[in-house]
Amino acid sequence: MKVKIKCWNGVAVWRWDVPNEEVCGICRVHFDGCCPTCKTPGDDCPLIWGECTHVFHMHCLLRWLQTEGSRGQCPMDRRTWGNFEIGFFF
Template sequence: MKVNIVEWHGFSTWHWNLATESHPENSGYVDELCGICRVAFDGTCPNCKYPGDDCPIVLGSGCTHNFHLHCILKWLEQDTSKGLCPMCRQTFTYKNLYPIMTEELVNLQTLIDGHRVMRERFQTDNEQEFEAFEDEDGEQMNG
């Protein structure tokens, strides 16, 4: 019996390998969804045409929620986000797994730092607002 191959279609699949020396339990296939756009990490966020290095995953370090880079950037650009995770409302920080700081990762860090400064300023303003009042003689007033 002789077989002639008339047509052949090759295909491949890929997935993010999130294993690092500090987190070897992350090895293997990650089938989570982005907490913002609800698309699988092996897919693309709404801003991208193709999955891969142009649409990396940002792993939360303060919480365990993960997002596409473009999704978390868009979230943190809003003043109403207050620099908090959209899932659990903890202060959002991320694990930098990428050896090169791209422009988008720099923007992410800038947004996180800006929200941190605003939170600190707000806390300072609130503390000053609740300080004890003094009357004209310098004695503290209860009230």
């Protein structure tokens, strides 16, 4: 018996490769989703790692750093914020 495939539709799943964390520490949305500002996850809603190794949606962190109460500190451990890496990769 032979089977002939007439049509094939591929499906892919992506996810951020974030060790030890599953949700943004600011908005509490899963990293595979997107921040409240964005409509779709992925390159338009990148993640940003701090020198302290905490990870956030870039838009959430930028809003946080613009508030007076942030004092330029990480929202998780209150160390001075320093960018380590912005994730535009899967």
